[in-house]
Amino acid sequence: MTSTTSKRPYAEVIGDPINQSKSPVIHGFWLDKLGIDADYKIAHIKPEQLVDYITSRREDPDWQGCNVTIPHKLAVLDLVDDPGGVKDSIGAMNTIIRGEDGKLIGTNTDAGGFYTPLSNSDLAGADICVIGNGGAARAILFALSRLDVDDVYIMARNPLKSIGLLSQFGLKGGCVQMDAEVPPVQLLVNASPLGMKGAKETLDIDLTPLPDGAIVYDIVYNPLITPLLEQAKSRGLNVIDGLGMLIGQADLAFELFFGKPAPRKYDKELRKLLAK
Template identity: 60%
Template sequence: MTNQAATKTGPYAEVIGDPIAQSLSPLIHGHWLEALGIAADYRAKHVTPDQLQGYLEARKEDPNWRGCNVTLPHKLAILDHVADPGDVRSAIGAANTIFRLEDDGLGATNTDAGGFYTPLSATDLSGRHAIILGAGGAARAVLFALKQVDIGKVTLLARSPLKALGLLGQFGLSGDVLPMDAPLPAADLLVNASPLGMKGFDGNLDLDLSKLAPDSIVYDLVYNPLETPLLGAARQAQLETIDGLTMLIGQAAIAFELFFGQPVPDDAAIAQALRKKLLAALDQKS
């Protein structure tokens, strides 16, 4: 999706990946551009690993290019080609956004941690106990965010205990590691940062949520389907839930301001319209 007011020679940003057709980023950013009346464009660009360096060199010389979001398989490799002013390589281990620096160089950041934390910002997590399912890239962003708010303890459920222990050590978090099929301990926050429950992915989550605190939050980063079995079970248990579209939109909002210099619209009707568009797009991809 693009802003109809934009021209092909005007300001633009992109999302790059291999493959890229599945990305919802053009729909999200296009919606905000249109709502704000910004004459700019947001595009999807297929970039293979061997094209990555050439792509960045060409875009750096294009004064209309404002930056790009980065999806698989480039989130780590791209750090070899741009500046890393926030040291996201060490902090999170991957970048998902490239933007122009003041000296017109290119810098990398990761908006996933901020996008994850935004819907939790009104919740005091200091000293609390969080359970994280998974130990991949999404879990790294979650752990980074939780470290910033002084989470008390983290229990990681992972297929690779050694990898999970390494993550706890890297982020300086207190906690323990359990197998993916282990019973859940008592906790205040449960986050699914694994692909379990995702449409087209073998395997599902069948968890007993009974030990979670009555005021706990269940947060599933999977957004296709939006109503995952985990969120369904949490709602049946009358627990607060946060779905995967919330993080997807949140991380995009941070990137949007980096690209176009304006925050996304703070308007409930615009936000609801965006979610409606995203749900329709997910239905079409099913």
């Protein structure tokens, strides 16, 4: 487990693997723009180290919280306080903050971050397919359950888990096996790590069934233009890359960590920095 000491307030991102994370770049950029005397770091935490990590950070008064990425979004549910009922609603946490009384509070900024790039899209009555049924997919399904969408399909290897998620979020639709044809939906979202740089498996999906004007949204941001998005662009479909959700969820977490809104007026400069 990475050992972190600091004489200044700091937050960090935890995961396994973690070197691909761009969160330190985002938060560091905003801290610099606002002139805040604080740090944002990386901590490589393996599953067997998670309990000890939470204990050590709980005892560190300089620690303001952390972003949580794969594979810990479900495991942290039982390790922190949950006053917002995230466990019973979304069922996954991607952010932990230090409360005023020293308690560690878990929340989820993925749902809001996912919706931000779609805020100008008309999804009323749309059919949607979500690839994956892990922690990120839970936040996305929660967000979709708040919109006036029609059928939602989950493409994953475990149909029973997918059926349970659709029921949990009150969504109608169905399950699709990973090797099946993608449904002719208006929005396709890759909520899995497939396609991420260094991933052991690729995402092999034919987008031919998608109608003209469909949106293909890949939450993977390393590489920024994934093979899925390359295929979508070659067909002339609308694409949303992973930076949209990444910056959106970071925006919400930044204010929780450091007490000031993120300076979003610098988004173009930030995207250029992240795309390097």
